Amino acid sequence: MTNEGLTTYVQTIIDAIAAQGVKQIVISPGSRSTPVALLLMHNAGHDQFSLYVDVDERSAGFFALGMTKTTHEPTLLICTSGTAAANYYPAVIEAQLTHQPLIVLTTDRPAELTNIGAPQAIDQDQLYGNHVKTFVQLPLPAADDTTLRYVSFNVQRTIMAAQATARGPVHLNLPLRKPLMPDLAPVNEPHPKTLTAPVTQAVLTAAALSQLTARLSGKRVLILAGPAESKDELAGVLALAHKGRWPILADPLSQLRQTDDDLLITGSDILFDGAITLGDAQPDVVLRFGATPVSATVIQWLQTFTGQVILVDPNQALADHSLSTQIQLTVTPAILCQALLPQVLPAPARYCQIWQALEAAYRQSVRAIQATEARIPVIMSNKLQDSAIFVSNSMPIRDVDHFYLPNNGHNRIYCNRGANGIDGVVSSALGMAAVSGTPNNYLLIGDLAFFHDMNGLMMAKRHALKVTIIVVNNNGGGIFSFLPQAAAKDYFEPLFGTPQDLDVATVSKLYGAQYERATTAEDLQSYLNETPTGLRIIEVPSDREENTQQHRQLSDALHKVMEDVLENYNTNKSN
Amino acid sequence: MTNEGLTTYVQTIIDAIAAQGVKQIVISPGSRSTPVALLLMHNAGHDQFSLYVDVDERSAGFFALGMTKTTHEPTLLICTSGTAAANYYPAVIEAQLTHQPLIVLTTDRPAELTNIGAPQAIDQDQLYGNHVKTFVQLPLPAADDTTLRYVSFNVQRTIMAAQATARGPVHLNLPLRKPLMPDLAPVNEPHPKTLTAPVTQAVLTAAALSQLTARLSGKRVLILAGPAESKDELAGVLALAHKGRWPILADPLSQLRQTDDDLLITGSDILFDGAITLGDAQPDVVLRFGATPVSATVIQWLQTFTGQVILVDPNQALADHSLSTQIQLTVTPAILCQALLPQVLPAPARYCQIWQALEAAYRQSVRAIQATEARIPVIMSNKLQDSAIFVSNSMPIRDVDHFYLPNNGHNRIYCNRGANGIDGVVSSALGMAAVSGTPNNYLLIGDLAFFHDMNGLMMAKRHALKVTIIVVNNNGGGIFSFLPQAAAKDYFEPLFGTPQDLDVATVSKLYGAQYERATTAEDLQSYLNETPTGLRIIEVPSDREENTQQHRQLSDALHKVMEDVLENYNTNKSN
Structure with a gap:
């Protein structure tokens, strides 16, 4: 027995998903999600989607997250009703904190079978609390024009919301009544009214740019490049750094270590733990890009840093637990770097030279590491x-x-x-x-x-x-x-x-x-x-104990190397 | 470096937990939960607690749930900050729906390290939404008398709430600042002011009992015994059934199948699927105990049943998705059965005899099953x-x-x-x-x-x-x-x-x-x-295909057996 109203309705949702550019879909098997799973696979046969099937919803959530991180595109998760959906929670929270557009489509029993003793039903309303950008309770399937247009619009709008700055996960909850078998007839060309929002971007006003230039030009600037989505995201940073001769503390997730650039600094945990006096390597200004860096030492150092800290923060989140930011720049790194590039003059040569000497010595020591x-x-x-x-x-x-x-x-x-x-x-x-x-x-x-x-x-x-x-x-x-x-x-x-x-x-x-x-x-x-x-x-x-010892010895040795470099510079001021 | 205020504060929480009779504790390792884990193990050495350590918090949640189901006592879960806590969500939801007093103690980073870009921090406020009975945000550790008395009272009160009717999971969120090392000095005898609430019970008024007796006495009553916590919970049901000669549809989770009683009916899925006319086995009244039965067939039959349905519902939840209940009895099964036992007269002998003949034939066929x-x-x-x-x-x-x-x-x-x-x-x-x-x-x-x-x-x-x-x-x-x-x-x-x-x-x-x-x-x-x-x-x-065939054949054969018994009774009305 098939259900034609159901088929039209679910196909409308699928067309809306396709219209918003979703290509990767992870399905966890279950009964309530039957019409969505079947119609998706039916569509996938027409190259609409790549489908992955994962029995464990917790793993499925993180699998989808990994895909989204890599493609920078929304990924769709689908599961049946009940605790299946609760298994997504860890991945949903991680997606929220890392601004990943995970689209969670949970199927549900209809109202008459929730909160009233029926099996396989939990209260899925707002299941992920405030850990999603949007929660949408979809209506029960119906094939009238008003419902279909509303559902197409709302599903598209929700997927767009996931991708709008600041990006994040969204949750669509879809109640379905039996019979759950859709009609697997040939798929028509999708023809929803597609929704798009042409890209806009914030730029600094001329006055703001001029003020900012004054703060940076010719100064000892230290760039702190935190985690970024892709190499493109911080692409302008390298050029700007070279113009200013500014060293870059390159987080391993900044994607900047993809280039062997001589301004990239990786030995920051040794340099910033307070045991070493930076001397002439001490910056006047820190210019931060990207998310919170891996290094807790750098954050602790920022807490004590008395110079100015500027945070490039297109998400407008001020997610800075060092509490050191004074200037928030709500533009993208690309826009900022492009605007600043023609304006800034380089820092004193010696500043950059010390940093490069430190890094060269650090890398030489690291290359010789034998610890397991x-x-x-x-x-x-x-x-x-x-x-x-x-x-x-x-x-x-x-x-x-x-x-x-x-x-x-x-x-x-x-x-x-x-x-x-x-x-x-x-x-x-x-x-x-x-x-x-x-x-x-x-x-x-x-x-x-x-x-x-x-x-x-x-x-x-x-x-x-x-x-x-x-x-x-x-x-x-x-x-x-x-x-x-x-x-x-x-x-x-x-x-x-x-x-x-x-x-x-x-x-x-x-x-x-x-x-x-x-x-x-x-x-x-x-x-x-x-x-x-x-x-x-x-x-x-x-071996854990051996590893602890090896790390401590390594840290001591690297401190010594850094101190030697700094001492050399301090005793040769004319360098 | 230890932290004495921290030690007194956390020990106060542990004493409150012990005062409320919590014995089983499941810890998942992590950094933020360090003082709680260390002090619990320190106390466990004095036989206060049994500790279990489970690396996977999702499994830990269900492990604790399994313990609580078995002991009927609260079990404590402890984890660190972050998505660890989100992994408990499926078990928390299951605990809510089955009224299990799971006590979830999540540790958390302090306010200055949440929602501001710090690592290992998620928003744990109301993390489980409306899937717990109570959420309590505990204060930061302090050793002043007001704080200690408040925390002792509130932790005890929360654990009591978990065990009060209707029982369910509760969530305590405990923010902790570094340093996290407690003082592992000898444990003093716990001396919190302990909170207790002597047991009360609802009873039927004499008028209500008399009305109810009139509805049941001498009638063809069918007892539907759904899932129960323990054998004790439905203990009075058997005696009442024998007095009334009322058959009992004994769900496998009713704990009634622990006795080979000749009033227990197990072949209900065959009898109630609409293919068989019950004839003189048709009841006038259904008296329901326990939670939703495993059998969907019985629920479907209840939807069509035109007689009266009485639900014994001490949780006052009316969790009846068959929507068939007309009378809700908000007393425990034990109290109800004890009150009714002296009052009721038996149903017509033939009614019970047919049911017993059906069940005898059903069991004989089941004993001969060969399907894998x-x-x-x-x-x-x-x-x-x-x-x-x-x-x-x-x-x-x-x-x-x-x-x-x-x-x-x-x-x-x-x-x-x-x-x-x-x-x-x-x-x-x-x-x-x-x-x-x-x-x-x-x-x-x-x-x-x-x-x-x-x-x-x-x-x-x-x-x-x-x-x-x-x-x-x-x-x-x-x-x-x-x-x-x-x-x-x-x-x-x-x-x-x-x-x-x-x-x-x-x-x-x-x-x-x-x-x-x-x-x-x-x-x-x-x-x-x-x-x-x-x-x-x-x-x-x-083999899935073979199993489907075998189940279908078995169902057909069992239907035939049941029909033969009923036909025999219908053609021998004098039996």
């Missing part, structure tokens, strides 16, 4: 090219911040730096791999985060994704060894270390992955010479 | 004794409803019948096993639900739980083969069948489980002779 975990990003930055790299939260992203060196490999680096969770990392990386356009996909992850989203591996198997996962296995939560609770010895292992004794080889077997074990730098280098042809898991065994 | 999946509950009801059995949603609970026969084995049966999700089932079962007080713990689950919460198995390994898991592996979503979408052949397997090709033997190896494969009834019988000594996984291979 710390050398992994060094090897990756040395070996990988034209790759999409996903990095887990906790220790991996910190190690990448410190030790992944800028190079001309054009490697994009992604991480879930909204809530910084260790949940959903595998799925996010696989979502990236599904749409990155390259077989060179990599994930760097610790054993706990790997375990947390192990279910996510199923998508690699089911969709034949090409990705190499480097699992740093120190059997537990490595980051806690750096925190004060490490002193509470009797309680540490059960509460924080939490060794799971995960057998990574057996996990690899379970998901049909090629398994490798890299105990030496040479092992890892040789494995990274191969382009991924499917799912490959490289286990790097490590 | 359908025979599993038959074997379980035959073999298991003094066991705690968790049943997954989707096909397993339906099969248990149909084919798990009442017996004197004293087996408790649990299932997540709030939102009926297939998420968190493994963890719920392991939570049950952790506190059931018996090594005889069982889980019956399909391969998709098993996969969905595979991470949950880690708790069996880490806490050496004794449980046997029967995985019915038909490689995909078996239930969809019974739905109309099975006709959409081209789309069915990718969207609904969704075979995951899960290698259950390798999963068993990963978690150190003993693995068995049961291809015959004898295999399964012999495996069920052994008491679980650890984690054991029994895979029962099945």
